[in-house]
Amino acid sequence: MKEVLPLFVFIDACGWEIIKDRPFAKAYAPNRKRLSSVFGYSSACVPSILSGRWPVEHRNWCYFVYDPANSPFKSLRALQWLPERLTSRRIFRRWLSKFIKVRLNFRGYFDLYNIPFKYISLYDFTERRNPLQPGGMNRGPNIFDYLEERSIPYHVSSPDRSEKDNLNALANDIRDQRIDFAFLYWPGLDGLLHSVGNQSPEIAVKLATYEQWLDHLLSLSKQHYAEVWLYVFSDHGMANCDQLLDLKAKIDALPLKMAHDYAVVYDSTMARFWFFNDRARQQVINCLNRVQEGRIIPDSELAGLGALFADRYFGELIFVVKEGVLIVPSHMGKRPIRGMHGYHPSEKQSYAVLCTNQDKIPEDISAIPDIYRLMTRDAEDANARNSLGKATPQQAIKSQQFHTQPTKCNPPVEA
Numbered sequence: 455m456k457e458v459l460p461l462f463v464f465i466d467a468c469g470w471e472i473i474k475d476r477p478f479a480k481a482y483a484p485n486r487k488r489l490s491s492v493f494g495y496s497s498a499c500v501p502s503i504l505s506g507r508w509p510v511e512h513r514n515w516c517y518f519v520y521d522p523a524n525s526p527f528k529s530l531r532a533l534q535w536l537p538e539r540l541t542s543r544r545i546f547r548r549w550l551s552k553f554i555k556v557r558l559n560f561r562g563y564f565d566l567y568n569i570p571f572k573y574i575s576l577y578d579f580t581e582r583r584n585p586l587q588p589g590g591m592n593r594g595p596n597i598f599d600y601l602e603e604r605s606i607p608y609h610v611s612s613p614d615r616s617e618k619d620n621l622n623a624l625a626n627d628i629r630d631q632r633i634d635f636a637f638l639y640w641p642g643l644d645g646l647l648h649s650v651g652n653q654s655p656e657i658a659v660k661l662a663t664y665e666q667w668l669d670h671l672l673s674l675s676k677q678h679y680a681e682v683w684l685y686v687f688s689d690h691g692m693a694n695c696d697q698l699l700d701l702k703a704k705i706d707a708l709p710l711k712m713a714h715d716y717a718v719v720y721d722s723t724m725a726r727f728w729f730f731n732d733r734a735r736q737q738v739i740n741c742l743n744r745v746q747e748g749r750i751i752p753d754s755e756l757a758g759l760g761a762l763f764a765d766r767y768f769g770e771l772i773f774v775v776k777e778g779v780l781i782v783p784s785h786m787g788k789r790p791i792r793g794m795h796g797y798h799p800s801e802k803q804s805y806a807v808l809c810t811n812q813d814k815i816p817e818d819i820s821a822i823p824d825i826y827r828l829m830t831r832d833a834e835d836a837n838a839r840n841s842l843g844k845a846t847p848q849q850a851i852k853s854q855q856f857h858t859q860p861t862k863c864n865p866p867v868e869a
């Protein structure tokens with residue numbers, strides 16, 4: 455029997471608003487706190503949790519950027535001549551995405567989404583590594599680099615496996631008492647919320663399944679570890695999309711030419727622009743200022759969100775829509791979906807959650823990147839206690855200091 459297992463269970467899109475009035479996981483993790491999210495999609499939030507840093511620091515923000523010189527998609531341009539009724543179909547795009555991912559050796563999540571083949575060679579894809587692995591960040595280390603450096607044995611889910619398979623894989627490591635830290639990732643709720651929205655009765659069913667799995671994990675863990683420090687947390691919530699915005703039609707109506715005057719990525723809640731002349735910049739700004747459903751985010755505000763990039767790598771101008779508005783069609787999808795996230799972090803449904811069986815959540819744990827500090831602190835403490843006898847007094851003192859003096863990390867401005 456080992457001393458301690460810190461068990462971090464990440465439920466994608468399990469927002470504060472989703473669970474605040476439900477008893478979800480209260481039996482296992484009664485201490486709850488609302489956390490601020492990070493501006494962006496899971497492509498930004500997950501790396502921020504895993505690294506304790508903000509997008510401007512780790513440079514994992516939005517998937518597609520205008521970068522023709524580095525585009526790996528040049529060969530796909532020829533597909534523009536195939537009939538659109540074929541190339542815009544999800545099944546075709548999914549199959550092609552899988553094929554490209556292997557060919558280009560992309561290690562993270564990859565999807566071509568709805569990027570038109572006519573323009574695909576203008577774009578690069580920014581998540582080439584897997585953030586759930588050591589060396590997985592675009593810049594700097596993540597929790598798995600941290601654990602490897604200190605030779606702390608850990609378990610992490612693989613995005614290629616199903617939720618149930620990941621659960622079973624963790625159960626095996628717990629039975630073997632091999633690990634001093636576990637990071638379990640369940641993405642299923644996110645997918646469900648996207649398709650049914652946050653009011654569907656299916657949400658309660660899914661949450662009940664998660665509770666059963668937590669119950670199973672905890673009772674198993676208690677057979678092999680004297681203490682289990684459980685944290686159940688999320689990256690963001692999910693808003694229902696009740697209003698559609700055809701932003702592309704408004705921009706296309708301007709006397710400007712895409713790829714000559716400007717480039718754009720239409721995410722589902724954001725539009726990111728690059729300009730090649732001042733006329734284009736002014737016309738697009740004037741057009742966006744007339745769109746009631748959203749607004750241009752000023753640089754000072756982006757800086758406060760940790761998303762102002764000095765080199766404008768992810769776009770020179772960022773437009774975001776109000777919660778509940780969905781940009782359709784976008785480069786993410788041709789058809790509407792019921793739920794979406796990626797709105798401003800101050801919108802109601804953006805807030806994430808942290809639930810734990812620990813008595814105290816330190817006050818300075820207030821945004822999702824702060825979870826990283828809980829992970830490093832607990833991993834070190836558990837490792838020291840599990841290897842009791844092997845641990846030096848210095849290690850014990852160090853871990854004690856970490857427990858009592860966590861430092862706050864505010865979103866920085868890129869130098």
Ligand SMILES: [Zn+2]
Binds near residue numbers: 467644645795
């Ligand atoms: Zn999602």
